[in-house]
Amino acid sequence: MLGGAPDIDVVAEAADGAQAQTLAARHLPDIVLMDIRMAGMDGLTATEILRGAQRPPEVLMLTTFHADALVLRALRAGAAGYLLKDTPPQDIVAAVRRVVAGEPVLSPSVTRQLIARATDGRNERDARAAHARQRLALLAEREREVAVAVGRGRSNGEIAGELHMALPTVKTHVSRILAKLELNNRVQIAIVVHEAGLGE
Template identity: 65%
Template sequence: MTAIRLLLVDDDPLVRAGLSLMMGGADDIEIVGEASDGSEVPELVDRTRPDVVLMDIRMPSIDGITATARLRARKDAPEVVVLTTFHADEQVLRALRAGAAGFVLKDTPPAQIVDAVRRVAAGDPVLSPTVTRQLMSHAAGAEPDTRQVTARTRTDALNPRERDVAVAVGRGLANAEIAAELYMSVATVKAHVSRILTKLDLNNRVQIALLAHDAGLLDG
């Protein structure tokens, strides 16, 4: 089995050392590089080709949100998991909107951080619907009405079946669960998810869930 290539980005050398120690103990994870600021990320990604980037949010020059947005806009971008101190943080929500596939707290048990990297590398978001709702209620946008109108306009581009799948993704269902609920094959669900991502110019399932929430599709 090919090891998951991991890039660590944090401005605290002690945090990087701790992450390196815990990740280095996993047989299926290879640490290919470390960075102390978001400004170092593009060159390191080009050189090391990571599958996953574990990214601190708060850094002195270029923060993790900006670095994530720039990284996820690239072709064949690696997945990003953001590191944070507080789970109900507006910065976390901004990072997810920028394209992060999830987040972990810095005091999360090592085994759970390792599991998060594995899950994201496999294409699964590290974010539960409950946490999404907590984030939304704690860190609502400054212009929620405008955001809702914009989100509804974007989701209007979906056909009824795609909308059903988007809602199911927003509820945190896995592909197999969506397939069972909507009476379609897993392959068909995957095809719908791919079309939704392309049609709405999104880059992962977390962004589908956030857009569905913003549009009010998860209400009721």
């Protein structure tokens, strides 16, 4: 499926999370397609390790499991996308391109689950919201504005236009947000913003 795409090179295939870690260190791929359930090291643990590397690849989860707890764990581990294996092949190839370009990708059914989860468990949601607001309070005002824009799905170019900033300035703010909040990618920024109730 991926071999037929002229702009995508498959540099390695791993049987489990531990092998994925070894091969990623050797080949330094731009993106890793990761399953959740594997023998030995599972995909969630492997994702955390890969995203903590000095030159981390993006990780796109491709799995049959769509329990909302697994989705959230994968996103919090640093995955930039979560697709189910019944996703049409051309959509998987498109998702690889989008993730490498810095766009988060979720299967429609996964998106529905996350929305449903957001509407359940008021006490738990309130506690998460309070914690998320405390984390955003660590940011300078301009950084917070950029974080909210990321949470609304805006690209760096769109943020630059909306907030009247130069593109390099937006990139600098995004880097500072990731560092201050100890996050790996834009998806995790968006999660914090949405948990704080600021992403609508």
